[in-house]
Amino acid sequence: xxxxxxxxxxxxxxxxxxxxxxxxxxxxxxxxxxxxxxxxxxxxxxxxxxxxxxxxxxxxxxxxxxxxxxxxxxxxxxxxxxxxxxxxxxxxxxxxxxxxxxxxxxxxxxxxxxxxxxxxxxxxxxxxxxxxxxxxxxxxxxxxxxxxxxxxxxxxxxxxxxxxxxxxxxxxxxxxxxxx
Amino acid sequence: xxxxxxxxxxxxxxxxxxxxxxxxxxxxxxxxxxxxxxxxxxxxxxxxxxxxxxxxxxxxxxxxxxxxxxxxxxxxxxxxxxxxxxxxxxxxxxxxxxxxxxxxxxxxxxxxxxxxxxxxxxxxxxxxxxxxxxxxxxxxxxxxxxxxxxxxxxxxxxxxxxxxxxxxxxxxxxxxxxxxxxxxxxxxxxxxxxxxxxxxxxxxxxxxxxxxxxxx
Numbered sequence: 001x002x003x004x005x006x007x008x009x010x011x012x013x014x015x016x017x018x019x020x021x022x023x024x025x026x027x028x029x030x031x032x033x034x035x036x037x038x039x040x041x042x043x044x045x046x047x048x049x050x051x052x053x054x055x056x057x058x059x060x061x062x063x064x065x066x067x068x069x070x071x072x073x074x075x076x077x078x079x080x081x082x083x084x085x086x087x088x089x090x091x092x093x094x095x096x097x098x099x100x101x102x103x104x105x106x107x108x109x110x111x112x113x114x115x116x117x118x119x120x121x122x123x124x125x126x127x128x129x130x131x132x133x134x135x136x137x138x139x140x141x142x143x144x145x146x147x148x149x150x151x152x153x154x155x156x157x158x159x160x161x162x163x164x165x166x167x168x169x170x171x172x173x174x175x176x177x178x179x180x
Numbered sequence: 181x182x183x184x185x186x187x188x189x190x191x192x193x194x195x196x197x198x199x200x201x202x203x204x205x206x207x208x209x210x211x212x213x214x215x216x217x218x219x220x221x222x223x224x225x226x227x228x229x230x231x232x233x234x235x236x237x238x239x240x241x242x243x244x245x246x247x248x249x250x251x252x253x254x255x256x257x258x259x260x261x262x263x264x265x266x267x268x269x270x271x272x273x274x275x276x277x278x279x280x281x282x283x284x285x286x287x288x289x290x291x292x293x294x295x296x297x298x299x300x301x302x303x304x305x306x307x308x309x310x311x312x313x314x315x316x317x318x319x320x321x322x323x324x325x326x327x328x329x330x331x332x333x334x335x336x337x338x339x340x341x342x343x344x345x346x347x348x349x350x351x352x353x354x355x356x357x358x359x360x361x362x363x364x365x366x367x368x369x370x371x372x373x374x375x376x377x378x379x380x381x382x383x384x385x386x387x388x389x390x391x392x393x394x395x396x
């Protein structure tokens with residue numbers, strides 16, 4: 001029983017060595033490049049355009065919010081100024097109005113925060129989809145077996161400078177973005 | 181000696197003229213060949229992008245093509261006058277077809293990322309009536325919305341969505357662009373399928389230098 005086990009183990013080792021050898025032989029000529037992912041993403045004109053548009057949208061939302069805040073502050077100031085002359089019923093009514101106005105303001109602020117996060121994610125996802133799809137097509141067209149992405153959390157620790165294709169990929173990506 | 185040089189110069193000049201004339205004239209094509217010609221990507225009227233396993237293509241439809249197609253479907257007599265008349269109906273606009281289709285089955289364009297009936301209705305509404313919100317044309321620093329967008333509907337069998345958009349930028353006047361204008365860009369800003377902003381740039385000479393249709 002033990003000898004059968006040893007034979008099987010031996011066979012397994014031989015099989016593994018052959019497999020490893022064939023893998024190394026086959027892939028020793030693999031064409032590999034790497035890109036600095038952050039530079040690629042933020043150098044991409046599609047990212048810049050999307051961010052500029054998103055910033056504009058956020059500024060419009062913020063302007064609406066500022067208007068609502070200013071209106072609320074005016075109402076509050078008017079209430080503080082005039083409350084001494086108000087009847088009990090009027091005081092109650094004005095307080096309710098202010099509470100409602102404040103609540104609407106908070107709801108709007110909450111809604112634009114959520115909408116902003118959602119839109120930010122959607123926009124970035126679209127941009128990343130474009131970059132990933134283009135990188136895949138570029139890799140195939142240029143005969144790459146692997147294109148690796150370096151990132152700040154370090155999944156590629158070292159790469160020869162000559163394998164860094166960030167600039168050429170970015171140039172091709174930007175050309176494609178501009179429709180050429 | 182001098183006359184020989186002048187003759188040689190003249191010969192070169194005439195040859196250059198003939199060569200340039202041949203280069204700019206795309207000639208006449210039969211209707212069948214014309215349809216093939218406009219779909220051939222090497223002629224640069226059709227441009228395709230692939231993002232996130234979805235193909236987005238833009239195709240410029242020349243006035244010749246649109247006019248002749250109308251003429252054929254009208255069952256009128258096909259003659260030169262009728263052709264010119266039909267063509268003139270389209271000559272003052274730039275017409276593009278935008279086609280969206282997944283690279284492989286699995287993504288249904290109508291239901292992709294739709295989470296509720298309300299979202300589905302909103303999508304149908306946006307597809308049908310708000311094309312000008314996500315299709316535009318850039319000419320120099322100006323951005324033009326389309327003067328007409330036709331959502332041709334969802335083709336369930338082929339799983340594709342098609343829009344036809346017509347533009348009338350002020351730099352284009354019924355068949356001719358402003359002389360100093362080199363290119364125009366058609367933009368499809370994907371509202372639903374996460375493919376982002378898709379730009380398709382066309383050289384103005386490509387758009388104006390198309391073949392004619394041979395009616396024989």
